[in-house]
Amino acid sequence: MADIKNTSKGLLPEPTLRRLPWYLAYVRLLDNRHVEYVSSTQIAKEINVDASQIAKDLSFINIKGKTRIGYEVHKLVKELTDFLGFKHKHSAFMIGAGSLGGALMQDVGLAQYGLNIVAGFDVNPDLIGKSICGVPIFGIDELARRQREYGVQIAVLAVPVEHAQQVTDVIIQSGLKAIWNFTPFRIKVPAGIVIQNTSIYAHLAVMYNRMDEMNAK
Amino acid sequence: MADIKNTSKGLLPEPTLRRLPWYLAYVRLLDNRHVEYVSSTQIAKEINVDASQIAKDLSFINIKGKTRIGYEVHKLVKELTDFLGFKHKHSAFMIGAGSLGGALMQDVGLAQYGLNIVAGFDVNPDLIGKSICGVPIFGIDELARRQREYGVQIAVLAVPVEHAQQVTDVIIQSGLKAIWNFTPFRIKVPAGIVIQNTSIYAHLAVMYNRMDEMNAK
Numbered sequence: 001m002a003d004i005k006n007t008s009k010g011l012l013p014e015p016t017l018r019r020l021p022w023y024l025a026y027v028r029l030l031d032n033r034h035v036e037y038v039s040s041t042q043i044a045k046e047i048n049v050d051a052s053q054i055a056k057d058l059s060f061i062n063i064k065g066k067t068r069i070g071y072e073v074h075k076l077v078k079e080l081t082d083f084l085g086f087k088h089k090h091s092a093f094m095i096g097a098g099s100l101g102g103a104l105m106q107d108v109g110l111a112q113y114g115l116n117i118v119a120g121f122d123v124n125p126d127l128i129g130k131s132i133c134g135v136p137i138f139g140i141d142e143l144a145r146r147q148r149e150y151g152v153q154i155a156v157l158a159v160p161v162e163h164a165q166q167v168t169d170v171i172i173q174s175g176l177k178a179i180w181n182f183t184p185f186r187i188k189v190p191a192g193i194v195i196q197n198t199s200i201y202a203h204l205a206v207m208y209n210r211m212d213e214m215n216a217k
Numbered sequence: 218m219a220d221i222k223n224t225s226k227g228l229l230p231e232p233t234l235r236r237l238p239w240y241l242a243y244v245r246l247l248d249n250r251h252v253e254y255v256s257s258t259q260i261a262k263e264i265n266v267d268a269s270q271i272a273k274d275l276s277f278i279n280i281k282g283k284t285r286i287g288y289e290v291h292k293l294v295k296e297l298t299d300f301l302g303f304k305h306k307h308s309a310f311m312i313g314a315g316s317l318g319g320a321l322m323q324d325v326g327l328a329q330y331g332l333n334i335v336a337g338f339d340v341n342p343d344l345i346g347k348s349i350c351g352v353p354i355f356g357i358d359e360l361a362r363r364q365r366e367y368g369v370q371i372a373v374l375a376v377p378v379e380h381a382q383q384v385t386d387v388i389i390q391s392g393l394k395a396i397w398n399f400t401p402f403r404i405k406v407p408a409g410i411v412i413q414n415t416s417i418y419a420h421l422a423v424m425y426n427r428m429d430e431m432n433a434k
Contacts, residue, residue: 024401025403046403178428186266192431194431199238201329203413204332206235207397209234214411
């Protein structure tokens with residue numbers, strides 16, 4: 001997978017893309033407090049990223065601060081939100097409406113970041129035909145038909161790990177173009193399919209280990 | 218924050234710690250299918266990580282394959298599970314039992330990876346005194362007292378972004394030692410506190426951008 005993005009907006013490495021939402025979270029706070037200007041040094045101090053890195057990241061998306069004044073807060077919020085795609089509505093299917101999938105369907109935070117889950121899919125007959133927060137759950141065998149009906153491009157994958165690859169293949173055959181993978185399994189996809197891995201459980205391993213280290217001191 | 222861990226088990230970089238759960242997910246599958254041996258080349262092919270990287274990562278935790286045979290699958294599952302801390306029970310408090318926090322309290326997957334949420338905390342009077350999946354929700358003002366009562370070390374942070382830093386300070390004052398941060402805010406913590414950032418919404422930004430790139434082709 002390419003790590004660099006070449007658009008009219010310029011080359012954009014994934015680490016930059018992951019840092020931009022941190023800047024946004026902080027400048028949104030400032031905006032709510034009616035702060036007018038912020039310097040990269042000030043952002044750096046608050047979020048533990050080097051000031052020169054912040055200036056570099058923002059220059060990638062053509063945002064430049066003014067000497068001795070810094071960035072215009074309100075404008076920065078608007079430009080970051082636009083650039084990150086959080087303002088657009090992206091429709092998505094939740095694949096696997098069990099424990100984690102069902103939980104994510106209840107999270108209003110996703111909609112605030114532009115992700116709109118319009119349907120869930122499962123193999124469990126107890127779930128099929130039901131709905132979670134008003135979002136209907138269909139059988140996984142309906143995926144291709146529903147994709148044509150809804151025109152959805154994004155699948156959020158939250159099935160048991162042993163079915164991750166097999167379900168991924170079905171998702172791709174059904175015409176979806178992007179998979180947000182919440183399973184700890186490294187699914188394989190053909191070229192042309194966007195994949196984003198968010199294995200929250202893997203982060204637990206890091207946390208446990210750092211805690212062992214602390215406790216050993 | 219240090220990126221390297223020095224324990225009796227050897228130096229362990231964070232990227233390695235994040236890859237180990239991928240290996241575990243795959244070898245667990247093989248174990249369920251009663252496969253006896255697996256080579257790093259075979260793992261590499263399945264999960265898109267270099268075979269030499271896999272061998273190196275596993276050697277960090279003193280797991281070595283046999284020439285021409287590879288790794289013993291069942292033993293590898295056991296050793297990885299042990300090492301990653303997924304077998305131990307780690308009690309945790311959920312701080313913020315709203316949309317995302319409440320959803321995570323319903324996810325049985327966390328318990329399977331060793332995280333046991335024993336209580337939730339919120340400021341919303343509609344939530345305080347209630348319970349989610351049998352887990353009680355207390356007022357955030359009870360945090361210090363409940364920490365002493367339960368002896369919990371881990372806080373899972375899922376409050377609105379504008380309260381992230383302030384609530385973090387309360388968490389630390391209450392005696393908790395590790396914070397799993399689900400907010401997009403880069404909270405600051407003093408030395409000696411373990412922090413793990415899992416900003417799922419930041420991953421959406423990467424996915425949206427990669428999709429724009431695909432669609433532009």
